[in-house]
Amino acid sequence: MHNRDLRRAVAFVGLANIAYFFVEFGVARHIGSVALFADSVDFLEDAAVNLLIFVALAWSARRRAQVGMALAMLLLVPGIATAWMAWQKLASPVAPEPLLLSVTGLGALAVNVTCALVLTRFRNRSGSLTRAAFLSARNDALANVAVILAAVATFAWPTGWPDLIVGVAIAIMNADAAHKVWSAARKEDHDARA
Numbered sequence: 211m212h213n214r215d216l217r218r219a220v221a222f223v224g225l226a227n228i229a230y231f232f233v234e235f236g237v238a239r240h241i242g243s244v245a246l247f248a249d250s251v252d253f254l255e256d257a258a259v260n261l262l263i264f265v266a267l268a269w270s271a272r273r274r275a276q277v278g279m280a281l282a283m284l285l286l287v288p289g290i291a292t293a294w295m296a297w298q299k300l301a302s303p304v305a306p307e308p309l310l311l312s313v314t315g316l317g318a319l320a321v322n323v324t325c326a327l328v329l330t331r332f333r334n335r336s337g338s339l340t341r342a343a344f345l346s347a348r349n350d351a352l353a354n355v356a357v358i359l360a361a362v363a364t365f366a367w368p369t370g371w372p373d374l375i376v377g378v379a380i381a382i383m384n385a386d387a388a389h390k391v392w393s394a395a396r397k398e399d400h401d402a403r404a
Contacts, residue, residue, distance in 0.1 A: 213267050216332050220267075220343055223325040224260030227253045230321045237314045243306035244299050244370075244377030245357045246314055248292035249350065252384065253318070255287050256325075256346045263343055272402035278395030281342045285388035289381035296377055303370030311373070312361035319354035326351055342391040349387050353380045 231253035238246035259281050266277040326347035333344035356376045363372035 216340065217264055217267055219328050219332060220260040220263045220340075223328055223343065223347065224257045224264065226321050226325055227257035227260065230318060231257060234314055234318055237310055241306040241310050242299070242304060242370075243311055243373050244292065244295050245353075245360050245373045245380065246306070246311065247295050248289075248377040248380040249315075249318055249353055249357060251287065251291045252346070252350055252353070252380065253321075255284055255384075256343075256350065258284060259342055259346055263340065270402070272399060275395050275398035275402055278342065278391060278398060282388045282392035282395060285342070285346070285384050285391060289384045292377050292381040296374055296381075299370060299374055303374055305364050305368045305370045306373050308361045308364040308368075311364065312358055315354050315357035315361060319351060319358065322347055322350040322354055341394050342387075345387045345390060349383050353383060356380070 231250055234246055234250035234253060237243070238250050262277055262281060262284075266274050269277070326344065329340065329344045329347050332340045353376075356379060360372040360376040364370075
């Protein structure tokens, strides 16, 4: 029963993430936003994480721990993509269009809060896999608040710096989540071997 409920939850979260990835990625490219780009890549990564969890729940504890370590590495992908875009924008920090930035950030926040609420009851069960899914959704909701604040700052001061700073902060937050998931997965792998 627990695994069936968890599988349904991660399937919902995965589908919601892939759907909003297309929305946010399109807007990010249109307005040249590093923060939205970082967050859109994170939506794609979250969809992959939840799909892997959906499949891996039927596996042994040791195999799930190995998938948890792979997911930790996957959590670094948005950070690498963001660093690349931030480097490009550093030379010319043009302000993204603040209204589209804020509206898209609000939509992302709604998706991520919904996903975090769906995953909350599973966050301390099934080890590193569900921890990865919950941390991703929670971190994404926090990142969306930062994107909205960057949009507000851009309304007040039309510069690309708030967007650039938020994009880099999202990358750092993802690196921290990757570390937490890696540590939990290593412990599970050690326990499964013992």
